[in-house]
Every structure is written in structure tokens, then in C-alpha cells.
Amino acid sequence: MVDVSRVQKELTECNRDREVSGVSIALHDGANISHLTGTIAGPADSPYEGGTFVIDIRLPGGYPFEPPKMQFVTKVWHPNISSQNGAICLDILKDQWSPALTLKTALLSLQALLSSPAPDDPQDAVVAQQYLRDYPTFAATARYWTEAFAKSASTGMEEKVQKLVEMGFPEDLVRSTLKSVDGDENMALEKLCSG
Amino acid sequence: MGNSDAASPASAAAARDAKKKRGNRSAAKLKQSKRETRRGQFLSKGQGNDGNDAKVATSPTGAGSNAGSPILASPHPPLPRRRVDSRSRGSDPEDREEAGAAGLEVDGSGLDSPGSDKSQGGDCHQRKGFSGNGGGRSLSSGSSVWSSSRSVSDAEEDTGGPEDESEVFDDWEMAADALYIDDSSCNQSSGPTPTPPPALTTAAPAHAARPEPIRSKTRAWAPDDIFRPQSLPSISKQASFPASIGNRWPEMGMSAAQQGILSLPLSCPICCDDLDPTDSSFCPCPCGFHMCLFCHNRIKLEDGRCPGCRKQYNTVSAAEGVGGGGGAKAAVGTGREMEKRLSRSCSMGPSY
Numbered sequence: 001m002v003d004v005s006r007v008q009k010e011l012t013e014c015n016r017d018r019e020v021s022g023v024s025i026a027l028h029d030g031a032n033i034s035h036l037t038g039t040i041a042g043p044a045d046s047p048y049e050g051g052t053f054v055i056d057i058r059l060p061g062g063y064p065f066e067p068p069k070m071q072f073v074t075k076v077w078h079p080n081i082s083s084q085n086g087a088i089c090l091d092i093l094k095d096q097w098s099p100a101l102t103l104k105t106a107l108l109s110l111q112a113l114l115s116s117p118a119p120d121d122p123q124d125a126v127v128a129q130q131y132l133r134d135y136p137t138f139a140a141t142a143r144y145w146t147e148a149f150a151k152s153a154s155t156g157m158e159e160k161v162q163k164l165v166e167m168g169f170p171e172d173l174v175r176s177t178l179k180s181v182d183g184d185e186n187m188a189l190e191k192l193c194s195g
Numbered sequence: 196m197g198n199s200d201a202a203s204p205a206s207a208a209a210a211r212d213a214k215k216k217r218g219n220r221s222a223a224k225l226k227q228s229k230r231e232t233r234r235g236q237f238l239s240k241g242q243g244n245d246g247n248d249a250k251v252a253t254s255p256t257g258a259g260s261n262a263g264s265p266i267l268a269s270p271h272p273p274l275p276r277r278r279v280d281s282r283s284r285g286s287d288p289e290d291r292e293e294a295g296a297a298g299l300e301v302d303g304s305g306l307d308s309p310g311s312d313k314s315q316g317g318d319c320h321q322r323k324g325f326s327g328n329g330g331g332r333s334l335s336s337g338s339s340v341w342s343s344s345r346s347v348s349d350a351e352e353d354t355g356g357p358e359d360e361s362e363v364f365d366d367w368e369m370a371a372d373a374l375y376i377d378d379s380s381c382n383q384s385s386g387p388t389p390t391p392p393p394a395l396t397t398a399a400p401a402h403a404a405r406p407e408p409i410r411s412k413t414r415a416w417a418p419d420d421i422f423r424p425q426s427l428p429s430i431s432k433q434a435s436f437p438a439s440i441g442n443r444w445p446e447m448g449m450s451a452a453q454q455g456i457l458s459l460p461l462s463c464p465i466c467c468d469d470l471d472p473t474d475s476s477f478c479p480c481p482c483g484f485h486m487c488l489f490c491h492n493r494i495k496l497e498d499g500r501c502p503g504c505r506k507q508y509n510t511v512s513a514a515e516g517v518g519g520g521g522g523a524k525a526a527v528g529t530g531r532e533m534e535k536r537l538s539r540s541c542s543m544g545p546s547y
Contacts (some may be wrong), residue, residue, distance in 0.1 A: 009467050062497075064465055065465075065493060065497055065498070098502040098503075100465065100503055
């Protein structure tokens with residue numbers, strides 16, 4: 001089974017310098033130590049700058065002898081990350097994993113991947129094509145996606161709240177509903193209308 | 196005991212050597228009255244002493260294959276100095292592994308050289324040097340206890356030194372008390388010893404950390420004892436020493452394990468459990484990546500690549516068999532073979 005002591009040590013170690021490194025890890029649901037949520041800050045001087053990217057981490061039973069399973073929850077426009085489901089193409093998460101690596105080093109590697117894509121070994125062929133043929137468009141799209149999906153949720157949330165309140169729903173109900181559907185405006189509206 | 200049998204034909208020569216050694220010893224470290232009186236006690240106790248002294252001389256011969264002194268002696272001039280502290284470490288299992296690992300390479304020279312008398316002496320120095328400063332005394336009592344619970348051949352080879360003391364005393368309590376007294380006097384003397392060479396000061400705490408597990412079996416340690424690894428203020432400073440010359444250690448005959456203990460993390464980087472001395476001395480890959488034996492075993496079963504450098508272990512250890520000390524096989528598997536070697540060289544020793 002998962003080496004609990006090692007994972008706990010990794011968590012404390014990683015979160016100790018989260019301000020500096022820009023990566024942090026938290027338990028996903030508090031109880032299960034093999035399901036974690038990582039966040040990485042978009043690297044500076046890249047289209048992802050300013051974004052906060054959430055990554056779903058699942059530790060297989062063989063961890064750390066097997067690589068952790070990581071997947072972007074936040075939508076990202078990147079040649080090596082699926083724009084559909086967030087799957088990541090990175091060798092250290094597959095055959096080049098080593099038990100000496102940690103969750104933190106893996107997240108840092110993802111951060112590095114964001115700042116230096118490898119379009120020759122793509123996960124998302126469309127994005128890779130765009131990256132190679134029309135970099136400005138790629139950069140603009142990536143920046144837009146960062147803006148739309150990875151910028152701090154609270155500002156976007158305020159706008160949505162504002163919008164829904166203008167529709168005539170009470171503010172506290174709007175807030176709780178938005179929270180329950182993870183900020184999805186349409187779902188919230190549906191719920192508010194039906195409820 | 197095969198040892199005394201083997202020793203008796205050559206007891207004259209061996210005794211002469213032993214005397215010479217003893218002379219050196221006292222000259223080197225200002226042995227004071229306690230020790231002398233005890234020695235007198237030995238002599239007055241009867242004839243067995245010659246045999247015992249011979250044992251002192253021959254027991255290092257058991258380590259004759261141990262880390263060829265010719266290699267060691269030149270880059271490490273201060274080593275002979277440490278012979279004074281003598282007799283203890285031999286019984287540490289991992290030490291013997293190290294010795295074996297190193298010895299595998301230089302075995303031939305130690306055995307075949309006509310001047311093996313000299314080389315034995317060198318080995319003796321090296322081995323004795325491990326016990327560190329004055330605290331060596333109290334260790335030696337520990338090693339006797341330790342060896343008594345092990346196989347006969349181990350006891351012969353490893354604790355020839357302590358035996359010659361312990362046989363004089365009827366029971367362990369007496370022996371331990373005497374050793375303790377001797378220990379304290381040694382500690383006093385080791386203080387004013389004219390500035391020990393840097394190699395000595397570095398090696399002493401390093402090896403001091405090793406016998407800790409045995410410690411519980413021996414007497415309590417003095418509060419100011421040198422063998423308290425963590426509380427020694429100088430340890431961290433000295434830890435930089437092996438790092439700087441770390442790469443040269445293998446060619447000096449030091450096994451990778453010894454350099455490892457200083458630069459090593461205290462816990463396994465993979466499972467985060469504490470590394471015990473066996474794990475610490477275990478260095479399966481020339482890249483220097485350390486881990487505990489459990490993790491290494493699992494990796495060998497599944498992946499077979501070193502976590503540190505991603506090289507396959509098989510090719511690594513094959514390549515290393517020629518060059519470096521402490522290959523996976525050498526470090527782990529050769530306990531039995533080692534013993535054979537030791538006993539062989541031991542029985543050959545006195546004939547010179």
C-alpha cells in the first residue's frame with residue numbers, strides 16, 4: 001500500500017516553501033491519503049503567467065516505486081497537455097519515474113513543462129501543430145485559457161455572483177449554489193431556477 | 196581454538212612482533228600505569244600469555260586480506276598512530292563486510308608478499324585505527340561480549356585482542372570494570388596527546404557512530420564520551436572532509452561505505468525510515484545513491500534501475516566489480532566467503 005509516512009513527509013516538505021516554489025499539495029478529500037490535489041503557479045515569462053493550475057494526483061499502491069498519476073484539472077492550452085481531459089505527457093510520470101523523485105519534484109517538472117513545451121512529443125496534436133506553425137496564435141490562445149480558467153477563482157466568482165444577483169436571486173443563496181457546483185455559472189442558474 | 200594452535204608454532208616470532216607492537220603502542224600514546232600494571236598482571240598470570248600475545252599479533256593477520264596496507268599506508272600516514280586504540284572494531288559485522296569488500300581487491304598482495312609480516316602490521320594499524328580515540332577501551336569490552344554470542348571463528352578472528360584481557364579475568368564483571376578504569380585513564384591521556392593529524396580526528400567520530408548498537412550491551416558511556424556522535428560539535432565541521440576527498444577513497448582502499456556514513460542522509464530517501472548502520476554502509480551503485488536494503492530489494496525485483504542515476508543495477512555492479520569498492524554483491528553476499536578468506540590468511544600468518 002501507499003507509504004503513508006513518506007507521503008506525509010512529502011506533504012509537509014512541499015508546503016513548507018510553497019511561497020517560493022509556487023507548488024503546493026493538499027489532501028483532496030481529507031481522508032484518503034492516496035488522492036491529493038496539487039497546485040502550481042504558472043511560470044513567469046510564459047503564456048501561463050499569473051495562472052494557478054490545479055492538478056489531480058492519485059497515488060498508486062506501489063508509490064513511490066510506481067509514478068503518481070497526475071492530471072490537470074484546470075484547462076490548459078499546451079502541446080503536452082490534453083486540452084480535453086488534462087492528461088499529461090511527461091516522461092518522469094511514466095517510464096522515467098524514479099523512487100527518488102517526489103511529488104514536489106514532479107510538480108516542479110510540470111511547472112518547467114509549462115514554460116518549455118516539447119511539441120515534438122505532443123499529447124494534444126492540435127495544440128502542437130499550432131505551436132509549431134503559428135506561435136503567436138498559440139501564445140494568445142494559451143494566455144486566454146489561462147485568463148479564463150486559471151486566474152484566481154474569486155474574481156470570476158464575484159462577477160458571476162453579480163450577474164446572478166442581478167437576475168433577482170438573493171446573494172447568499174447565489175454564493176452557496178455557485179460553491180456547490182464549483183463556480184459553474186450555468187449549472188448554478190439551473191439549480192437556482194429549479195430550486 | 197584453532198587460533199592458538201596456529202599461533203603456537205610461531206609463538207616466538209609472533210611474541211616478538213607483539214612486543215614490538217606493544218612498544219610502539221606505549222610510545223605512541225603514553226600508556227600510563229594502569230595499563231602497565233595490568234600487563235604485569237598478565238605476565239605474572241602464567242605462560243598462557245605468550246600464546247595470548249601471539250594472538251594479538253596473529254589476529255590482525257586474520258585481517259591480512261583486509262584492505263591492503265600498502266595502499267593505505269602511503270596516502271594515510273597518520274594511520275599507524277591509531278593502532279594504539281586497538282582491538283575493538285573487528286566485531287562489527289559491517290566492518291567486516293567493508294574489510295572484505297576492500298580486501299577482495301587487494302587480497303593477493305596481502306597474502307603473497309614475502310614481507311607480509313609488514314603488511315600484516317599495516318592491516319593491524321588500519322583495523323585498529325577504526326576504534327577511534329581513547330574510548331576504544333570500553334568498546335573492546337563490548338566487542339568481547341558481542342563476539343561471545345557469535346561463531347567461534349568470528350571470535351578468533353575479530354576479538355583476539357580483547358580475549359587476551361578477558362581470559363585473565365574470571366568473569367565479565369571484573370573484566371568490564373578493569374576495562375572501564377582503563378578506559379577513563381585512556382581518555383585522560385588522549386586529551387593531551389600532541390595534536391592528532393586531521394585524518395585521525397575525522398575518522399574517529401565517523402567510526403564512533405558505527406558501534407552504537409553495541410553500546411547498550413556495554414557499560415554506560417561517560418557524559419563527555421567521544422562516541423556521542425550527535426553532540427560532538429566538531430562532527431559537522433569534519434563532515435566536509437570526506438566530501439572533499441570522497442572520490443579518492445576507493446583507490447585508497449577505503450570502502451564506499453565508510454565515506455558514506457559521513458555524507459549520508461539519516462533516513463532512507465525512498466521509504467523515509469531511518470537507516471541503520473548496515474543500510475548506511477550499503478552502497479549499491481557507484482553514483483553514491485543510498486537507500487535501505489528493503490527498498491533496494493524491491494527495486495531490484497521490479498525495476499532494476501538505480502533511483503539516483505537510472506542505470507541498470509546489473510550492468511552497474513558488473514562494471515563496479517573491477518573498479519570501485521562496495522559493489523552490491525561484495526557488500527552483501529560475501530560474509531561466508533570472507534570468513535573463509537580470513538581464516539585462511541590467519542592460518543598462514545604465523546608461518547612467516
